[in-house]
Amino acid sequence: MKFRDEIRPRFGVMRAREFLMKDAYSFHASKTSLQETYDAMYQAYTNIFNKIGLQFRAVKADTGAIGGDGSHEFHVLADSGEDAIAYSSVSNYAANIELAEAILQDDKRPDAKESMVKFDTPKQTTCDDVAKLIGASIQKTVKTIALINQTNEVNEFSWSLSVATMSLMRLN
Known part of the structure; x- marks a missing residue:
């Protein structure tokens, strides 16, 4: 867990100036080992959200400067909140608006x-x-x-x- 102190919090009481967030970092001898750990963590979060009965999507997210090849953020589907995501109701596709892809049907x-x-x-x-x-x-x-x-x-x-x-x- 890491502590973040936002200079300009958004959305008033919906997001406090100070909050905790959880990031995960790991070291691996091979890409295969890294992928196995990533998949296990992804499945663990999926299991948690399913067990408590929340509708959610794991979305492709920006990895940042040191984030590596891939990243996901788990978002609970809600009418209010600070992030907008694009997701399909008929497939597993989901992404942050910044990374969402759309194909023009032409x-x-x-x-x-x-x-x-x-x-x-x-x-x-x-x-x-x-x-x-x-x-x-x-x-x-x-x-x-x-x-x-x-x-x-x-x-x-x-x-x-x-x-x-x-x-x-x-x-x-």
């Missing part, structure tokens, strides 16, 4: 076996321009801009790996 969607194609978009200044250039609807395009305080240094190589950019441009 008959014109290309075969998933197609390889990614990188291409230049010279003089295309809007998402509409790029969509027209590549012959796609605007709903199938994404344009991202990240603004970072100029006093902070950016490792452009690491940044491009973490956000899967096709190009990175520094603006002054």
Whole structure:
């Protein structure tokens, strides 16, 4: 158990400024041993929630900077609370909103076996321009801009790996 002292607690009486939370860390000689322990802990929490009769979902969660390859948070289904989760009522899928995946149902969607194609978009200044250039609807395009305080240094190589950019441009 660890103690956390929130600077700005949210939701008033629903979440106190101070609270206890339980994290688990372990050391293993192999990935197989790690997975066995993870599965046993996952099952232990599942058994606890089932035994006390709570409706819950174990959701895929962000591992943080030192969290490893995978993480789950156990959420009790409730009308109120601080977290929003996405889950299926007909399968075991569940995830935090930040990690939730959705697939657009579209008959014109290309075969998933197609390889990614990188291409230049010279003089295309809007998402509409790029969509027209590549012959796609605007709903199938994404344009991202990240603004970072100029006093902070950016490792452009690491940044491009973490956000899967096709190009990175520094603006002054």
